[in-house]
Amino acid sequence: MTGASCRRSRSSFRRLPPSPDHRKPTQVPILAMTDRIKVLIVDDIPETRDHLTKLLGFESDIDVVGAAASGAEAIQMAVALGPDVVLMDINMPDMDGIATTEQLAVKCPAAAVVMMSVQGEADYLRRSMLAGAREFLVKPFSSDELTGSIRQVWTRERDKQSRIVAPAAAAAGATAGTAYAAPGTVVAVFSPKGGVGRTTIAVNLAVAAASLGGRRVALMDASFQFGDVGVLLNLNPKNKSIADLTSQLETGELEELDSYMIEHSSGVRVLLAPSSPEQAELITAMHARRVVERLRAEHDLVVVDCPSSFNDATLASSTRRT
Incomplete structure (x- = not known):
């Protein structure tokens, strides 16, 4: 595959009609307006960032808080904006998505990373999960897969935090002073x-x-x-x-x-x-x-x-x- 064709495939997204062969994400209920999911988009291709921003703009429970063009910019924006979910492209120059995810796990641990890649090989999936990614999407994917993954990841992380915070708060109250x-x-x-x-x-x-x-x-x-x-x-x-x-x-x-x-x-x-x-x-x-x-x-x-x-x-x- 030539460099030009590779870049075109990375930025290609399409809405797929429902079919028996198309994998559907688990249905997650749309949230109330007070529970909007803050999303940070990370991709070095401007067209892809714009397309994802417009695509998610139709969702009432998702708020795109920023778009980064590099791994270094993503880390800086994540620390400043505190996103719930980060859509991370795996193939970026200088600092790729895996290295960026590893740093986010330390500097912004509350942000859940959804890795995006044109490569669907098991090695890419394994490396992404080891770096701390919560989900892995293979391009091109449908809008339903994208939004479904964002909601699933956010719901899992919210439930996990609630299980941690409750015992911590009780322990803090019991040992105060x-x-x-x-x-x-x-x-x-x-x-x-x-x-x-x-x-x-x-x-x-x-x-x-x-x-x-x-x-x-x-x-x-x-x-x-x-x-x-x-x-x-x-x-x-x-x-x-x-x-x-x-x-x-x-x-x-x-x-x-x-x-x-x-x-x-x-x-x-x-x-x-x-x-x-x-x-x-x-x-x-x-x-x-x-x-x-x-x-x-x-x-x-x-x-x-x-x-x-x-x-x-x-x-x-x-x-x-x-």
Whole structure:
């Protein structure tokens, strides 16, 4: 396919008549005017942005709040506008849709991404989901598929937030005026298979919990050999990591733990993995257990990103004493 024909296919959308062969999205009821879905469109082709804007302009429950021509512009606009849903084209110069989605998951976690692509191969779908996309649409798609996907994604995210906010509000009211009345909750994110998005899930969970407010959230990178939490959050573990605490961990004294944690702009306090794999050998199961217990005592939620292998340190990081 030539470059010109590829660009034409990327910007082509058409309304398809109902037929037995055409996949229909699950019907989602149209919302009241007070519940308009804020949508940000991201595509480097002006004609596509204009077409999508006009197409969604006919929907009474959808409000297009902006249109970005690049990944960098999309991130800037998402932070400023706070969209509910981001329509993201996967093929963009400089920063593609997958890289942009990964950054949005950290900087604007409340925005649900619907990825759009002319490629329908499983690899594109897998990479999009690992980056944090909630839906994947193959171009050309019908207006019914587009609006149906937007409503489904928005409904799922709204329901998920309501399930999180209610317990958080109750907990905040019960513990108002007291500091760490009870140990926090430990959530260990683990998968025996690598490359499935374990670290992305752990980071997104911690950032989303911190965004609710009223909670102290810690994120511990327990993948001591090849931790990626620092990469996803753009934090440098060179001078601050769990490996620097080994001397204190031997004695059980963790007086300087706070000084080795890095506070991310989201409010999450992060304890990074060592910067070099050989330092991982210094960390024992006892060390990992003591760190988790200390973090639990000082935080409402502790998210632990575990490695994709079972060892004593992994088990110690993912289990706790009650």
